[in-house]
Amino acid sequence: MPSMLDAVVVGAGPNGLTAAVELARRGFAVEVFEAGPAVGGGARTEELTLPGFRHDPCSAVHPLAIGSPAFEEMPLARHGLEWLQPRLALAHPFPDGSAAVLAGSVGETAMSLGPEDAGAYRRLLAPYLGHWDTLARDFLRTPWDGLPRDPYRWARFGLDAIQPATLLSRRFRGEKARGMLAGLAAHAIAPTSGLATGGIALLFALAAHEKGWPVPRGGSQAISDALASYLRELGGTIRTGTEVRRLDELPPARAYVFDTSPAALARIAGLGRAYRDYRYGASCFKIDYALSGPVPWTAEEARRAGTVHIGPTAGEIDAALHAAVEGRDPSVPFLITAQPSLVDPTRAPEGKHVFWVYGHVPAGWEGDATEVIERQLERFAPGFRDVVLARAVAGPPGIAERNANYVDGDIACGAFAGLQTVIRPKLARVPYATAHPAVFLCSSATPPGPGVHGMSGHHAAKAVWRRLRESGPSSGRRR
Structure with a gap:
């Protein structure tokens, strides 16, 4: 059995899970690493106050999720999303x-x-x-x-x-x-x-008139749980409670995809000051x-x-x-x-x-x-x-x-101002790629930006599979 994964995803928020699903759907061997005790990132549900009261610590209402082209192509209802x-x-x-x-x-x-x-x-x-x-x-x-x-x-x-x-x-x-x-x-x-x-x-x-502003039954965690369930059905695996501090802590892979802030990506992947001009x-x-x-x-x-x-x-x-x-x-x-x-x-x-x-x-x-x-x-x-x-x-x-992606409490993972309104995280032909040929960014610091819609992960996955396709056939590894 091959010893190398096709892709490792760091961060099990909606974008990281979407990127993993998109790659797994195309036959790539994928493993996701999440520092927290459960998947979710910006789409989680927890008992924060009293027993029986289930709160969303981050996002709660999801007009962009129900209208997401990425999510519409996935059988998330079959995996519990209502x-x-x-x-x-x-x-x-x-x-x-x-x-x-x-x-x-x-x-x-x-x-x-x-x-x-x-x-x-x-x-x-x-x-x-x-x-x-x-x-x-x-x-x-x-x-x-x-x-x-x-x-x-x-x-x-x-x-x-x-x-x-x-x-x-x-x-x-x-x-x-x-x-x-x-x-x-x-x-x-x-x-x-x-x-x-x-x-x-x-x-x-427009979203209100076309798709509504819905909530998921059971809380925002239901979105993440449905994505995770679908990923596992496709053969992908998820490791929670695993904080990644350096790239060499991860298993060998042909690509590494980060659902993190640009600052965290640069620190973990050793990219130095690559995102020094990115503003929160x-x-x-x-x-x-x-x-x-x-x-x-x-x-x-x-x-x-x-x-x-x-x-x-x-x-x-x-x-x-x-x-x-x-x-x-x-x-x-x-x-x-x-x-x-x-x-x-x-x-x-x-x-x-x-x-x-x-x-x-x-x-x-x-x-x-x-x-x-x-x-x-x-x-x-x-x-x-x-x-x-x-x-x-x-x-x-x-x-x-x-949520470590929310640097200094910035829930948009980057300021919506100036050129950064339309150019995130930096001016580049492929904004999901980095100076390291095997490292990619898929968080809401990349286009189209914040919100629970999975589109940053969807587009990053496209960049990854193009790179993987150029470098040869899938390892075919499954865990």
């Missing part, structure tokens, strides 16, 4: 008790923005509705995949997507539309005046709550939404993002919250709920934002503290400890 859709994808409440919403229906969404902006919203989305699959494949493709399937629509979407959210918002008159757009753009963890933040907002809005961004302060009942939102729409954004205005949201990026303490944070137990009763004991919240803070910040976060929640859900049974808090150091 999507649950809330009645509303998103609510964006305002102090007067009203709310803008993202619903499956474009009409319902448009009406929630008010008569002054309903038509503008419909016009913004109209060219792209019904074309998610083509747009997703065109925009998540690599340069070697050839021409876009729909060049006209690809170009039109690109002209909208490259705009800052502040420019895109000029199409609207009222604060509801502008506030909701800013909240969507804020998922980039960058000021809304930044390049392509409008594209982030447009992407999430602002961080988050995360709280997971065990609640005695649902969040007492003033806005009725928020009680039906899987995700609730707390801003509320575009100005407040942008100010909060600027504070985080510029290194200032949060005072009035913008909050992204999720309520998975509204649609998944397996996440908490009967009648009780889990609640997922984060706000933006400077990278490496060591303060405690619990008070300012809960003060902001009380503005829109008076009596919130009365339903809190327990909380698990993680600032930037804790977030980095949970």
Whole structure:
């Protein structure tokens, strides 16, 4: 039996597992090494507060996963992945008790923005509705995949997507539309005046209408578990609880694929200062709550939404993002919250709920934002503290400890700013390749960037199998 593997993958997050699956599907012998006790990376579920309350330490809601071209080609449902859709994808409440919403229906969404902006919203989305699959494949493709399937629509979407959210918002008159757009753009963890933040907002809005913003039954761990199960079915193996410090600690292989930060890759593979110019961004302060009942939102729409954004205005949201990026303490944070137990009763004991919240803070910040976060929640859900049974808090150091890819608590694994918005981790014909011919990077530090969609792993696997194909036949080894 050959003694050399075709590929070793370091890191069992969604991208690492996707890369391993893509290689195993093509007959390559693959083994995955994970430092943690279980697979998952940014898609895990754990009891962080009280027994029976199952929380997602990292990602929770997955519009990009359900719409991922990579995941759609895999039989993940057969391996236990089930999507649950809330009645509303998103609510964006305002102090007067009203709310803008993202619903499956474009009409319902448009009406929630008010008569002054309903038509503008419909016009913004109209060219792209019904074309998610083509747009997703065109925009998540690599340069070697050839021409876009729909060049006209690809170009039109690109002209909208490259705009800052502040420019895109000029199409609207009222604060509801502008506030909701800013909240969507804020998922980039960058000021809304930044390049392509409008594209982030447009992407999430289109996803809500085309695919929804679902949660996996049982928590985000279900995504990772399904990928791992499929990999094992294909003959791949996974070793957990195995931290890799040097390349020579790994078994002999024709290729090594890293689902890590660029800094960790350079350290482990001995690449020196190869990624010295790569920048990490602002961080988050995360709280997971065990609640005695649902969040007492003033806005009725928020009680039906899987995700609730707390801003509320575009100005407040942008100010909060600027504070985080510029290194200032949060005072009035913008909050992204999720309520998975509204649609998944397996996440908490009967009648009780889990609640997922984060706000933006400077990278490496060591303060405690619990008070300012809960003060902001009380503005829109008076009596919130009365339903809190327990909380698990993680600032930037804790977030980095949970996931080593989140350097200084940067959950995007790299700043969404300047040229790094579109060029990650560095300018290169094949951004997944490195100076070492057998070493590749597949984390969200590579295109198309952050989010649980597996596309970075998918594209890195393409680069790997092209290299392996050039170097000769598969070892055929299976463990």
